[in-house]
Amino acid sequence: MKILIIGASGTIGNEVKNQLAQDHEVICAGRNGADVKVDITSEDSIKKMYKQVGKVDAVVNASGGAHFAPVSELTPELNEKGIGSKLKGQINLVLLGLDYVNDNGSFTLTTGIMMDDPIPQGASAAMANGGVKAFVKAAAIEMPRAIRINSVSPNAVQESWERLEPLFLGFDPVPAARVALAFKKSVCGAQTGENYEVY
Secondary structure, eight states: OEEEEETTTSHHHHHHHHHHTTTSEEEEEESSSSSEEOOTTOHHHHHHHHHHHOOEEEEEEOOOOOOOOOGGGOOHHHHHHIIIIIIHHHHHHHHTTGGGEEEEEEEEEEOOGGGTSOOTTOHHHHHHHHHHHHHHHHHGGGOGGGOEEEEEEEOOBGGGHHHHTTTSTTOOOBOHHHHHHHHHHHHHSOOOSOEEEEO
């Protein structure tokens, strides 16, 4: 398969790339250190990426950010980061990428544990994660040409634990390699409309 991975230079994305590159042709996209440049908050950038890459069998997104702040300090402007990147950016990868994914291909997006197990300062991220999960479930029933769509919902990962622990007190982080297996399951399996939880 020819697989496009967005965010392949990140902690999780790099592990996904390592998993899939063993048996497939992988093209890495991102803002830095990638085969193809893309900013998922920009529709024009997404369109340019797809035109450059051409037809693929799978699109995997391991990128997207949100602003962490207490709800009392979360302004519409700060909340827009999660909407523009984690939510709208990922959905636009699907909407703008449908014509570039081959029959029986797939999209795999990223959600996260915070929508199911909230943390202080995580409301904006949880909102974006939940929106992506709902989109995946609903879109799956009407995807054209037998294209599948799933999402992966990772816990905090061990490789980033030193930085993340103050936000995720009491959580049990998971190895990024274990998260990558869920992405592999989505790309290489047969299910659609799923949110694979790696908690």
